[in-house]
Amino acid sequence: MATVRIPPVLRPKTGGQSEVEAAGGNVGEVLRALTEAHPDTSTQLFGEDGELNRYVNVYLNDEDVRVLDGLETAVKDGDTVVILPAMAGGTR
Amino acid sequence: MPGTETQVTIEEIQPFEAAEEINGGDVVLIDTREPHEYQEAHLEGGKLVPPGLLGDEIEGAAPDKSARTILYCRSGNRSAIAAAQLQAMGYDNVASMAGGILLWQEQGLPVVSTSGMTAEQRERYSRHTLLPEVGVDGQLKLLNSKVLLLGAGGLGAPTALYLAAAGVGTIGLVDDDVVDASNLQRQVIHNTERIGMPKTTSARIFIEQLNPDVNVVEHNGRLDASNILEVMKDYDIVVDGADNFPTRYLLNDASVRLRKPVVSASILGFDGQISTFVPYEGPCYRCLYPTPPPAELAPSCSANGVLGVMAGTMGTLQANEVIKLVLGAGEPLIGRLLLYDALGTTFTELKVRRDPECPICGEHAEEVPESEMGKFPDYDAFCAGAGGDR
Numbered sequence: 001m002a003t004v005r006i007p008p009v010l011r012p013k014t015g016g017q018s019e020v021e022a023a024g025g026n027v028g029e030v031l032r033a034l035t036e037a038h039p040d041t042s043t044q045l046f047g048e049d050g051e052l053n054r055y056v057n058v059y060l061n062d063e064d065v066r067v068l069d070g071l072e073t074a075v076k077d078g079d080t081v082v083i084l085p086a087m088a089g090g091t092r
Numbered sequence: 093m094p095g096t097e098t099q100v101t102i103e104e105i106q107p108f109e110a111a112e113e114i115n116g117g118d119v120v121l122i123d124t125r126e127p128h129e130y131q132e133a134h135l136e137g138g139k140l141v142p143p144g145l146l147g148d149e150i151e152g153a154a155p156d157k158s159a160r161t162i163l164y165c166r167s168g169n170r171s172a173i174a175a176a177q178l179q180a181m182g183y184d185n186v187a188s189m190a191g192g193i194l195l196w197q198e199q200g201l202p203v204v205s206t207s208g209m210t211a212e213q214r215e216r217y218s219r220h221t222l223l224p225e226v227g228v229d230g231q232l233k234l235l236n237s238k239v240l241l242l243g244a245g246g247l248g249a250p251t252a253l254y255l256a257a258a259g260v261g262t263i264g265l266v267d268d269d270v271v272d273a274s275n276l277q278r279q280v281i282h283n284t285e286r287i288g289m290p291k292t293t294s295a296r297i298f299i300e301q302l303n304p305d306v307n308v309v310e311h312n313g314r315l316d317a318s319n320i321l322e323v324m325k326d327y328d329i330v331v332d333g334a335d336n337f338p339t340r341y342l343l344n345d346a347s348v349r350l351r352k353p354v355v356s357a358s359i360l361g362f363d364g365q366i367s368t369f370v371p372y373e374g375p376c377y378r379c380l381y382p383t384p385p386p387a388e389l390a391p392s393c394s395a396n397g398v399l400g401v402m403a404g405t406m407g408t409l410q411a412n413e414v415i416k417l418v419l420g421a422g423e424p425l426i427g428r429l430l431l432y433d434a435l436g437t438t439f440t441e442l443k444v445r446r447d448p449e450c451p452i453c454g455e456h457a458e459e460v461p462e463s464e465m466g467k468f469p470d471y472d473a474f475c476a477g478a479g480g481d482r
Contacts, residue, residue: 005440007363008360008361008362008363008396009360009388009389010389018433018435018436044388044389054382054383055381055382055383055384055385055386055389056385056389057380057381059442059443062440062441062442062443063442063443064442064443064444064445067445082431082440082442084429084431084442085385085389086337086358086380086381086384086385087358087359087360087363087365
């Protein structure tokens, strides 16, 4: 099992949970397991082509999966997958 | 213990010999005087270890007991005593500089002095100048630095507060908003009396009361493609606390063109992010976020709410990054994104790499000719549907 860290903007789609346990041998499988458990997260993470949306960054532990093997990146037990969308909030 | 120094042999060297060794490098230079003497004038690179604190502080200042270690004081007495003490502690390559800093200066050798600072400044910044990482040199760098704050609101308020207190010589403030009662839960440089006043003016009043050394420049308006290069060109560092994506991308692209570092943070709810983007040294904002998210994934603080103290936590981290960049000290957050979760009180660090395909700073990014410098893409169209306040 891997731990998926849910960003604040997606927490309404996971029943308020900030971390979700999900099984899978690679990052894509882990994220698919997340979207099966919490279907409302699916369109936020994946485009119609099944690829990760470009505005969503995904990290395995502290490394961007784009510089690893993308969704194919192998996941071990105890790994953390971080979902990170950009935030603009600053001043107002 | 008078007489101790006569019972052991210590090496004494003349100032010109010390200067040659210091210039050659690989020397640990220790100033064995009191803090107020050190602050007035010291040798460049000299680390302050007052005689009364020798036993406690020498290992921090000179961890390697076999390294060449040169001690000096005012006239050569205290450094000779200290040299004997260090030998007894196992330091085996110690010398005391004869005649101290007085003879050194008499011979026309250079010192770092507070001559650039007034008596009032020496007092005001004394807790800074005591730090080896800051010192008088560093404080003078801060006093000569020019920092532009994008936004005088949630993040800008605490950043401006600490940069002003630190003596950053010029602080520019860009904001087109006026102070509102709903700001005061986090925007600590504004106050109830100044509701309705332009934020840049309210901030200037606050900063001038805190520190008269700071020159505040008000840019009461919004940055856009037509004015950003003109506004940014006179500043050394930009602090990004913008509330919308078009401005963040515009700022990024302009800062890469002008090669100016940007300290960028954002806050929402109980979460914050911060990174430091130094063009071509590390990734830029577009390497991290190539495209903005749609509105439902990027609510604004005014729609979603934000814990007031989050602005303080992330804003003061921004101020810390700015000060390190000015001083050239420590490890800025270049290529690192720091996430802060205030509910769990946890920090998470993620690696951010330069994207070779980045359209702005990547390998294939085209050099922008002088005639095109002020021309930028249509960011509102690029960010259409994206979140943020505008």
